[in-house]
Amino acid sequence: MRISELSRASGVPTATIKFYLREGLLHSGQLTSATQAQYDQSHITRLRLIRALVGPARLSLATAKAVLDAVDRPPESPLELLGRASVALAGRSGVPEDAAARELVDQLGWQIESGTPALADLAAALQAIDEAQLQLIDGGVRRYAELIHQVAVDELSTVPTDTPESAVRQAVLGTVLIEPLLTALRRLALQDAAGRRFGPGR
Amino acid sequence: MRISELSRASGVPTATIKFYLREGLLHSGQLTSATQAQYDQSHITRLRLIRALVGPARLSLATAKAVLDAVDRPPESPLELLGRASVALAGRSGVPEDAAARELVDQLGWQIESGTPALADLAAALQAIDEAQLQLIDGGVRRYAELIHQVAVDELSTVPTDTPESAVRQAVLGTVLIEPLLTALRRLALQDAAGRRFGPGR
Incomplete structure (x- = not known):
């Protein structure tokens, strides 16, 4: 899924997801072009965990x-x-x-x-x-x-x-x-x- | 006792004591002149309590x-x-x-x-x-x-x-x-x- 879908699925705003990616709390998605990446269930699980911790x-x-x-x-x-x-x-x-x-x-x-x-x-x-x-x-x-x-x-x-x-x-x-x-x-x-x-x- | 003695007795630096006084965490001493006050055991007890909390x-x-x-x-x-x-x-x-x-x-x-x-x-x-x-x-x-x-x-x-x-x-x-x-x-x-x-x- 794309970052906008990851945001919908996890309830975490896109800007926050980008921040977690930059800070290394969330692992990168699979790059499909220079500016797009695909995310999967592992990203949803990780986002839940980050939210629970912070x-x-x-x-x-x-x-x-x-x-x-x-x-x-x-x-x-x-x-x-x-x-x-x-x-x-x-x-x-x-x-x-x-x-x-x-x-x-x-x-x-x-x-x-x-x-x-x-x-x-x-x-x-x-x-x-x-x-x-x-x-x-x-x-x-x-x-x-x-x-x-x-x-x-x-x-x-x-x-x-x-x-x-x-x-x-x-x-x-x-x-x-x-x-x-x-x-x-x-x-x-x-x-x-x-x-x-x-x-x-x- | 004066503020310098209160500092020695409580182990809290004078500047910090003044800060607590200003913030209203510590009650004022008994004024003995325009610039001097006397402190007692109640101030030592209170300072201990403040230190324990923060x-x-x-x-x-x-x-x-x-x-x-x-x-x-x-x-x-x-x-x-x-x-x-x-x-x-x-x-x-x-x-x-x-x-x-x-x-x-x-x-x-x-x-x-x-x-x-x-x-x-x-x-x-x-x-x-x-x-x-x-x-x-x-x-x-x-x-x-x-x-x-x-x-x-x-x-x-x-x-x-x-x-x-x-x-x-x-x-x-x-x-x-x-x-x-x-x-x-x-x-x-x-x-x-x-x-x-x-x-x-x-």
Whole structure:
């Protein structure tokens, strides 16, 4: 199909498609003349993915590109999958990983290499909670960690091992797309729980 | 103490403190002359809070101001606490809440008013997962929702009811500061689970 048809089929404006092509987020079509190219289903699929990343997952264009690069490159080892997603998404918190974050993961028995970006994110999050003197739930950070770990093990079991490409895709997108889901669910759950605790008639 | 001492005590540069004063994020000190003011412990506490919000929680200055306004204003009813936090933090996903999101919260038995910003965020997150054709864990979105709701009920029980101010503070900051914690923990948990599943010797 031509670019105008790709635009109709995907719901993405032609100018935006051209922009994604220029930025290397979308692969080129098959050239049929100096100024025309043919696009196919793979372009529609990719456009959906780009929209999901820059839309709900709210990634910047640069981060979306890093994530897409991770999806495109087959990994040298399966263990690298999540390392790549993690690096592509790394926070720029500016807080170095610290003793408190390391101690926590060690206590939990999690095997985390030093230099993992999320370890610095954890340090920053713990520091903010500490500085704001926020009162935590019983069991504190460990309680959150144990719940999250349960789900992580199940999530990993959804990662297919048939081809490296599909494995990377699932691992990277799982990391990116489940985060906004959890945030939205948590705010709604708090709202519901608040209604039950403080609402009229309670 | 003078502004230079406040800077030393809080670790925030004087120019930044002046900026927060101008923007109304930090309350003024007690004027002792036309050009000098005295600051106290309340300023140190507030600066810590501002740094936590614009640092690890990665809020924009405008959003941080909205959150601080929510912390400062006593609520008319306890149920408004989380509504305010939720509105201050509302995503600008541009996706209207839709039938799928509404159906999900109804199925879960959560009481969520129409127009709640997180409902639109949920719609956007579900749509992205759908468009990317991401494979979910067994039990799907409901499994995430039920785990999250368990914790939400406990989190609400940490909200003090002695004064409206402390209630708002805990509710709003709990919403903002726990999110980066959960994201960091989830990435680390995935990393650990990936090591166990794919690591050397497995």
